[in-house]
Amino acid sequence: MSGTRDQILDAAEQQFADRGFYGVSLANIAETLGVTKQALLHHFGTKERLYGSVLDRISKDFLNALHTQQMQTLEPEEQLRSFLRDLLGRSSRDASRDQLLVRELLDNRERAAEAGAWYMRDFLDALTQVLKTCYGWHEATDAEAFCAVYQLVGAASYFAISGPTLIGLGGEEGYRAITEQFGRQHELLIDAVLSRYR
Amino acid sequence: MSGTRDQILDAAEQQFADRGFYGVSLANIAETLGVTKQALLHHFGTKERLYGSVLDRISKDFLNALHTQQMQTLEPEEQLRSFLRDLLGRSSRDASRDQLLVRELLDNRERAAEAGAWYMRDFLDALTQVLKTCYGWHEATDAEAFCAVYQLVGAASYFAISGPTLIGLGGEEGYRAITEQFGRQHELLIDAVLSRYR
DNA sequence: TCGATACCTTACCCGTTGGTAAGTCAAGAT
DNA sequence: ATCTTGACTTACCAACGGGTAAGGTATCGA
Numbered sequence: 001m002s003g004t005r006d007q008i009l010d011a012a013e014q015q016f017a018d019r020g021f022y023g024v025s026l027a028n029i030a031e032t033l034g035v036t037k038q039a040l041l042h043h044f045g046t047k048e049r050l051y052g053s054v055l056d057r058i059s060k061d062f063l064n065a066l067h068t069q070q071m072q073t074l075e076p077e078e079q080l081r082s083f084l085r086d087l088l089g090r091s092s093r094d095a096s097r098d099q100l101l102v103r104e105l106l107d108n109r110e111r112a113a114e115a116g117a118w119y120m121r122d123f124l125d126a127l128t129q130v131l132k133t134c135y136g137w138h139e140a141t142d143a144e145a146f147c148a149v150y151q152l153v154g155a156a157s158y159f160a161i162s163g164p165t166l167i168g169l170g171g172e173e174g175y176r177a178i179t180e181q182f183g184r185q186h187e188l189l190i191d192a193v194l195s196r197y198r
Numbered sequence: 199m200s201g202t203r204d205q206i207l208d209a210a211e212q213q214f215a216d217r218g219f220y221g222v223s224l225a226n227i228a229e230t231l232g233v234t235k236q237a238l239l240h241h242f243g244t245k246e247r248l249y250g251s252v253l254d255r256i257s258k259d260f261l262n263a264l265h266t267q268q269m270q271t272l273e274p275e276e277q278l279r280s281f282l283r284d285l286l287g288r289s290s291r292d293a294s295r296d297q298l299l300v301r302e303l304l305d306n307r308e309r310a311a312e313a314g315a316w317y318m319r320d321f322l323d324a325l326t327q328v329l330k331t332c333y334g335w336h337e338a339t340d341a342e343a344f345c346a347v348y349q350l351v352g353a354a355s356y357f358a359i360s361g362p363t364l365i366g367l368g369g370e371e372g373y374r375a376i377t378e379q380f381g382r383q384h385e386l387l388i389d390a391v392l393s394r395y396r
Numbered sequence: 397t398c399g400a401t402a403c404c405t406t407a408c409c410c411g412t413t414g415g416t417a418a419g420t421c422a423a424g425a426t
Numbered sequence: 427a428t429c430t431t432g433a434c435t436t437a438c439c440a441a442c443g444g445g446t447a448a449g450g451t452a453t454c455g456a
Contacts, residue, residue, distance in 0.1 A: 004433080020305070022220035025413065037414085039434060047414065099304055102356075106218070106297055108363045118366060147380045151387055154356025155349045158300075162348075165306045169319060182345045188395035189349055189387075197386035202403085223443065235444085237404055245444065398456085405450075413442070420435070426428085 013054045017096035058097050059119040066126050076133040089160035098160040148193050211252045215294035218301050256295050257317040264324050274331040287358035296358040346391050
């Protein structure tokens with residue numbers, strides 16, 4: 001049973017998302033699983049590689065989400081919408097992943113030199129291609145489409161990682177209300193971008 | 199001379215932005231200043247308070263930027279534009295601050311309970327009020343204006359913190375090109391929001 | 397001249413960190 | 427019955443973390 005590996009990844013993902021790479025210790029993750037930290041080292045060798053494995057799994061999942069059959073039957077406009085809706089973090093799992101990816105964006109500077117990998121590239125490229133097949137975007141440059149995707153992903157991610165803070169600001173019920181409102185306006189923003197800001 | 203205090207804040211701001219609260223040690227910051235870590239503890243008491251002071255200074259600077267005389271003479275539309283342009287991180291200092299604020303957004307969950315403070319609130323509220331005085335936004339609800347501001351700030355911040363990663367992806371020259379392109383499209387996005395997504 | 401205060405250092409403390417080394421133990425394979 | 431392999435554990439370690447205690451030194455007002 002290699003389910004243990006996945007359990008470790010689950011726990012690590014949650015904790016890394018919450019507190020960042022440096023904010024989490026191996027012992028910390030191990031504790032929540034009821035094992036010793038050496039169990040983690042047994043499976044992943046080093047903390048760095050454990051972190052890398054977590055990111056790897058997320059990027060694979062993201063790509064898979066784009067390549068679902070259900071997804072492929074949709075118009076490109078709807079593919080974008082559907083993906084961004086997920087990114088906005090309906091489930092707490094989604095929110096965790098957004099947090100982790102933003103953290104990676106921040107910390108990547110140092111790690112990139114060593115790891116040499118960047119985990120979001122493929123999925124961003126894929127999204128860019130999707131946008132380019134949308135109506136009105138055929139003749140746009142790659143850079144233009146990439147920036148547009150980046151705007152939408154950025155706005156969604158930024159909101160998604162703000163959960164805890166917004167709750168602190170407006171309480172649980174205030175947060176729910178603002179989330180709903182943001183969802184509506186994010187659709188409007190997508191419309192604006194899809195029509196090339198017109 | 200209390201210039202030392204500011205020097206400490208400068209160094210701490212840079213390092214916290216680069217590597218996050220947990221990723222930086224007091225000794226680390228002290229080293230870049232050529233002093234011992236106890237010098238920092240003398241001035242700020244604890245690491246936590248040093249971090250808080252850094253955030254405090256940033257939030258004050260942000261608010262000041264909104265209240266400049268030069269700023270006050272502008273139309274609200276131009277105030278928004280000007281502020282978001284700065285946020286997009288022309289100077290590396292701006293980018294550092296964006297990084298720090300996003301980190302705070304991520305880490306706030308735990309700290310908020312203890313510190314009880316949230317450093318971006320005032321400035322977000324101020325921006326929201328500015329938007330509400332823009333043409334076409336008078337009758338909008340606070341929530342709607344807040345979400346709109348959040349979208350624009352989010353998109354800009356997300357791009358601003360991506361610098362290192364985008365450089366890794368496309369090299370220095372590629373990054374310059376994409377930055378320029380993003381700047382243009384961010385103006386378009388602001389236009390779209392100002393016209394209430396129409 | 398004396399004391400106080402601000403600023404900083406050396407010396408030290410102890411819990412935590414990621415990581416190594418070596419052993420245990422059950423499940424298969426031969 | 428033996429060997430191997432994978433999945434752990436206990437035991438240990440050197441380095442580093444934030445923080446305390448105490449002392450030194452310069453400045454300054456009385």
